[in-house]
Amino acid sequence: MKIYPYYPKPVTNKITQYMTYFRKGRSWLDGLYARSYTMKMGRVKMPNLDLYLPNEPDLIHRVLVSEAKYFPKSKLLHDVLEPLLGDSIFTTNGNTWKKQRELLTPSFEMIRISQVFDLMNDAAKDMSKRLEKLADGKYHNIDTEMTFVTADIIFRTILSEKLDEKKGLEVLEAFVTYQEESAKLGMQKIFKVSKLMQFFMGDEKRQESGAIIRNSLYEILKPRYEDMENSIEDTHIDILSSLLKVIDEDTGKPFLLKDILDQIAMLFLAGHETTASSLTWTLYLLALYPEHQEKAYQEVRDICGDDDLTIENTKELKFVMNVFSEALRLYPPVSFYPRETSRDIVMRGKKIKKGSAIVVSPWLMQRNERYWNDPHMFDPYRFDNPEKIVKNTYFPFGMGPRICIGSRFALQEAPILLATILRDYKLELEPDFTPDIVGRLTTRTVNGMNIKLIKRDK
Numbered sequence: 001m002k003i004y005p006y007y008p009k010p011v012t013n014k015i016t017q018y019m020t021y022f023r024k025g026r027s028w029l030d031g032l033y034a035r036s037y038t039m040k041m042g043r044v045k046m047p048n049l050d051l052y053l054p055n056e057p058d059l060i061h062r063v064l065v066s067e068a069k070y071f072p073k074s075k076l077l078h079d080v081l082e083p084l085l086g087d088s089i090f091t092t093n094g095n096t097w098k099k100q101r102e103l104l105t106p107s108f109e110m111i112r113i114s115q116v117f118d119l120m121n122d123a124a125k126d127m128s129k130r131l132e133k134l135a136d137g138k139y140h141n142i143d144t145e146m147t148f149v150t151a152d153i154i155f156r157t158i159l160s161e162k163l164d165e166k167k168g169l170e171v172l173e174a175f176v177t178y179q180e181e182s183a184k185l186g187m188q189k190i191f192k193v194s195k196l197m198q199f200f201m202g203d204e205k206r207q208e209s210g211a212i213i214r215n216s217l218y219e220i221l222k223p224r225y226e227d228m229e230n231s232i233e234d235t236h237i238d239i240l241s242s243l244l245k246v247i248d249e250d251t252g253k254p255f256l257l258k259d260i261l262d263q264i265a266m267l268f269l270a271g272h273e274t275t276a277s278s279l280t281w282t283l284y285l286l287a288l289y290p291e292h293q294e295k296a297y298q299e300v301r302d303i304c305g306d307d308d309l310t311i312e313n314t315k316e317l318k319f320v321m322n323v324f325s326e327a328l329r330l331y332p333p334v335s336f337y338p339r340e341t342s343r344d345i346v347m348r349g350k351k352i353k354k355g356s357a358i359v360v361s362p363w364l365m366q367r368n369e370r371y372w373n374d375p376h377m378f379d380p381y382r383f384d385n386p387e388k389i390v391k392n393t394y395f396p397f398g399m400g401p402r403i404c405i406g407s408r409f410a411l412q413e414a415p416i417l418l419a420t421i422l423r424d425y426k427l428e429l430e431p432d433f434t435p436d437i438v439g440r441l442t443t444r445t446v447n448g449m450n451i452k453l454i455k456r457d458k
């Protein structure tokens, strides 16, 4: 019998769909029904929102690429993320976004530098040591460690600081609260709940958790910003260092402390949540399919042996990366991309008014049976022939001008962490464990990911 990796089985009629949504109602994935996966364009009408879901490759290309300027990022997304990210690149539009993208692009060029590789590799080694404590014959929630190590890598590469375990847990807890409260706030805004009511319904918690995260980043940023103001040379090789050196063309001066803090907070969020999600799902799939895990392990052993990982040998890990690509197809960390229309638009012959919400979902397109054979099945071999994948049906990093700026960073980090785990540990999924998926800012589970780690002999 075929074993399918878990996904929330969609209901088949609208009434059951509404009942399921209101019973569970934690994220949009609870509201999907069977037709959502095959529809060409969906529509949801809510009190404060007229929302369309284009679900055909050419429509997706229009929204994200060829007509991207008529589909800016949604204001609702900006409002929900504002206490944490301020005005950062993830949610801004127009000239503000363009300027921020120009500010960040040179910093991401440096990711190719081998120093960043070494920082990632050091964090992976520290992770493997921490995992030894978990290799005690019991099942543990591996997602906690994936979140910690990816946050640690962001700290090391952006700020040249290791993530302190105590402080790290406090910040990561604040992130969980922030995500939960953000999802609630999104719904409250759609249903026009007043600001006063939002406060009583938990918005204060969201603001507080946003402040905890920002303050911990501010403490690191402030002394380095002051050094830059006092012309003290910055000798760090990290992303913050290159941000501090950029001159704002409009003012002829470096960027303001607040502007840099906004970007750092955004990089922290976008850079660890997504990668943590992708790694947790990859480990789930490896644990669920022992034969694929064994093949991936053999590949790591054959190519890397017991040697230190290098840029060269991690690039050769083709099967490991096929597994990772397939995990990004089945569980895209960002499961929906919210936009709005900046003018009246016609799609599939339907007039869509200016200001309507548009959501493009890689979750739906990457599991669409019209473009994928046995779409809910785990099959890493699909990526042996990437040319066979229908255009605009696979886009876990987005497409067009708003494509992920950190994709190369993630594609360097993932093989390092996966090779380290595969080489040192065998993974076993807890029998009958079912990951309870929620699609919030990223695709996570509410019940963790219970895996047993068995130390491998060298």
Ligand code: HEM
Binding pocket: 089, 090, 091, 101, 267, 270, 271, 272, 274, 275, 278, 332, 333, 334, 336, 337, 338, 395, 396, 397, 398, 399, 401, 402, 403, 404, 405, 406, 407, 409, 410
């Ligand atoms: C597996 C890992 C990752 C995935 C799947 C991912 C996915 C995405 C997606 C889908 C978008 C576009 C969203 C949209 O169009 O609405 C995006 C944007 C972005 N990502 Fe990533 N990301 C990952 C890792 C990273 C990392 C490691 C960083 C930084 C260190 C990063 C920084 C950003 C930034 C700054 C943007 C906004 C770009 C813009 O709007 O111009 N991401 N990411």
